[in-house]
Amino acid sequence: MTSIAIAATTAYRTKVALRAAEGGQMPRAAELGFGSGDAPYTLSDTALAAQWLRVPTVNTTAGPVLTVTGVLSGTQAGANTLREVGVFDEEGTLMGRRVLTPKELEPETQLEFEIIFQY
Numbered sequence: 001m002t003s004i005a006i007a008a009t010t011a012y013r014t015k016v017a018l019r020a021a022e023g024g025q026m027p028r029a030a031e032l033g034f035g036s037g038d039a040p041y042t043l044s045d046t047a048l049a050a051q052w053l054r055v056p057t058v059n060t061t062a063g064p065v066l067t068v069t070g071v072l073s074g075t076q077a078g079a080n081t082l083r084e085v086g087v088f089d090e091e092g093t094l095m096g097r098r099v100l101t102p103k104e105l106e107p108e109t110q111l112e113f114e115i116i117f118q119y
Helices: 010-022
Strands: 002-005 029-035 051-056 058-062 065-073 082-089 094-103 110-118
Touching (some): 010 094, 029 065, 029 110, 051 065, 082 110, 094 110
Antiparallel strands (some): 029 051, 058 065, 082 094
16 A cells, blocks of 8 residues: 655645634545646646546544545556546545656556545
């Protein structure tokens, strides 16, 4: 499993702050997105640079830590090269994005990602 700590985007931080101020429910992580974009991460990112797949996530919390887990199989990746991963909330807002060393998956392999947000 690959564990990655990433910074939350400005759009997601704003959404969390507004929900907290209004007493609303915090937005939940819903999908991991995968892409081939290699543009450096910025807090102003709103999407992956070159997305080719999204998969559902499993979320766990422990105190101020949210752990978002998702699996990418070689079959799902196909001929795509993995260069970026992002977490999206249930409304489609990019929570965070990370650029990776290029990875190509064989059909019988898989990568499990664990993305950590600390509040």
